[in-house]
Amino acid sequence: xxxxxxxxxxxxxxxxxxxxxxxxxxxxxxxxxxxxxxxxxxxxxxxxxxxxxxxxxxxxxxxx
Amino acid sequence: xxxxxxxxxxxxxxxxxxxxxxxxxxxxxxxxxxxxxxxxxxxxxxxxxxxxxxxxxxxxxxxxxxxxxxxxxxxxxxxxxxxxxxxxxxxxxxxxxxxxxxxxxxxxxxxxxxxxxxxxxxxxxxxxxxxxxxxxxxxxxxxxxxxxxxxxxxxxxxxxxxxxxxx
Numbered sequence: 001x002x003x004x005x006x007x008x009x010x011x012x013x014x015x016x017x018x019x020x021x022x023x024x025x026x027x028x029x030x031x032x033x034x035x036x037x038x039x040x041x042x043x044x045x046x047x048x049x050x051x052x053x054x055x056x057x058x059x060x061x062x063x064x
Numbered sequence: 065x066x067x068x069x070x071x072x073x074x075x076x077x078x079x080x081x082x083x084x085x086x087x088x089x090x091x092x093x094x095x096x097x098x099x100x101x102x103x104x105x106x107x108x109x110x111x112x113x114x115x116x117x118x119x120x121x122x123x124x125x126x127x128x129x130x131x132x133x134x135x136x137x138x139x140x141x142x143x144x145x146x147x148x149x150x151x152x153x154x155x156x157x158x159x160x161x162x163x164x165x166x167x168x169x170x171x172x173x174x175x176x177x178x179x180x181x182x183x184x185x186x187x188x189x190x191x192x193x194x195x196x197x198x199x200x201x202x203x204x205x206x207x208x209x210x211x212x213x214x215x216x217x218x219x220x221x222x223x224x225x226x227x228x229x230x231x
Contacts, residue, residue: 002218008224
């Protein structure tokens with residue numbers, strides 16, 4: 001069974017280039033008008049930190 | 065560590081963390097989330113990083129690695145039991161270009177082998193640093209790296225022959 005040597009494998013691995021990180025991450029991390037805990041929890045569950053999200057997941061009055 | 069230190073750290077290390085997470089999960093959106101969470105942790109709990117215990121990049125990559133592992137477990141793609149596996153799942157190569165085929169071959173490795181290979185080849189970390197990041201001993205790192213490379217040498221060999229023939 002054919003197998004590559006170390007140098008050939010390293011050259012092939014170098015072909016797999018990852019894309020650059022999107023700029024949007026920086027604004028998500030350092031958004032100055034939103035406190036860090038709101039940014040942290042809003043991604044986990046919109047209902048925890050976002051008033052809009054909370055309204056969206058709250059049951060209507062009178063429903064079972 | 066102040067906010068401005070975190071911003072400097074972001075400029076220096078976010079690319080490496082994103083690329084590691086992207087290669088580990090195969091998902092651009094998961095890689096974005098992981099990179100964001102790594103730096104939010106640094107903003108929220110700067111005391112978690114102790115410079116006396118090592119450099120910042122291995123620490124941040126360690127956090128990213130744990131988040132990627134959680135993501136893979138949630139997606140049922142973390143195959144820890146296959147750690148000893150010498151032959152990776154065959155990757156689908158047909159109809160793919162070289163870059164995609166190499167990516168598919170690396171992605172088909174068991175996750176425990178894949179992370180060690182990514183940290184060594186693309187991250188440029190030493191065996192000692194990888195051992196600390198993955199929380200295993202250096203001997204286990206060497207064994208996993210050897211198995212990962214053996215797997216890839218076999219799965220990528222047909223592709224090398226095609227490329228060298230100009231096919």
